[in-house]
Amino acid sequence: MGLLAHERYCEEIIRLTGELRSTLRGADLGATVPTCPDWTLRELAEHVGRAHRWAGEIVRTRAAEAVPDEKVPDNSPAGDDPAALDAWLAEGAAGTVAALREAGPDTEVWSWAWDHSAGFWARRMALETVVHLADAALVAEVPYTMAPELAADTVEEWLQIVRFAQDHYEDRETAELRGDGRTLHLHATDVPDAEWLIELGAEGVTWSREHGKADVALRGSLTDVMLVFNRRLAPDSDRVEVLGDAGLLDFWLARTSFG
Structure with missing residues (x-):
């Protein structure tokens, strides 16, 4: 497992947004999201829609710097009607994917991260939707299972984000993730080779795909x-099962809540 094809990420943005829309139908949009406690379910959905449109505008305009929110077209749904929210989510995902497909993965655009390409935004928006679909499913009390290649890619991307933050935006939390070689092992029991060995080294977080x-x-x-x-x-x-120093896993989770 590794990076997926650009077209696969585009397809997943549409598919996952469709799953999110289905999850929202009939749910209490005013309910608090336990995993994002500052947001209601509606605010969570609007966050996803705005993220899609923002990334799409960056790619569409071949932006060389961050696009201000006020420059993003149709950045809010028209009214409080759930049907308007549903249509707005669908239109935003479709517009973003159209921009991504037209650009192709290698077109250079601004990003906040290590990769300044349209391909970065295709992956980022697909995986953003992976995680926030889980938030919505929790509130709506519906089952949630993610395709193995997407779940694995979500883990990999988060490790990259943590290391990028250490290298470029280090604060107290990421500084505390530097250490003397303490290690964490992630072991998926249902997918072959879906394992990560993570080391908190003096130079920063490193990892490998191994048992x-x-x-x-x-x-x-x-x-x-x-x-x-x-x-x-x-x-x-x-x-899940935690073996060994559970405090170290808690330490990691408490210091990787940014982003």
């Missing part, structure tokens, strides 16, 4: 390992 003995191990389905790693499922859930 290995670590100070703490997190075991469970790949979906649930990904959800714990993204702070969408508590590590003491009976859906």
Whole structure:
């Protein structure tokens, strides 16, 4: 497993947004999202829609710098009607994917990260939707399972974001993730080779895709390992198993809540 094709990310933005829209139908849009407690379910949905439109505008205009929110067209749904929100989400995803497909993965555009390409935004928006679909499913009390290649990619991207933050925007939390070689092992029990060995080294976080003995191990389905790693499922859930120094896993999760 590794990076997916650009077209696959485009397809997933549409598909996952469709799943999000289905999850929202009939749900209480005023309910608080436990995993994003500052947001209601409607605000969560609007965040996803605005993220899609923002990324789409960056790609569409071949932006060389960040696009201000006020420069993004149709940045809010028209009215409070759930049907308007549903249509707005669908239109935003479709518009973003059209821009991504027209640009192709290698077109240079601004990003805040290590990769300044349209391909970066295709991946980022697909995986943004992976995680926030889990938030919505929790509120709506509907099942959530993610395709293995997307769940694994979500773990990989988050590790890249953590290391990028250490290298470029270090604050107290990311500084505390530098260490003397303490290790975490993520082990998906339902997907072959879906394992990560993470080291908190003096130069920053490093990782490899391998099985290995670590100070703490997190075991469970790949979906649930990904959800714990993204702070969408508590590590003491009976859906996962934590072996070894549980405090180290808590330490990691508490210091990777940015972004």
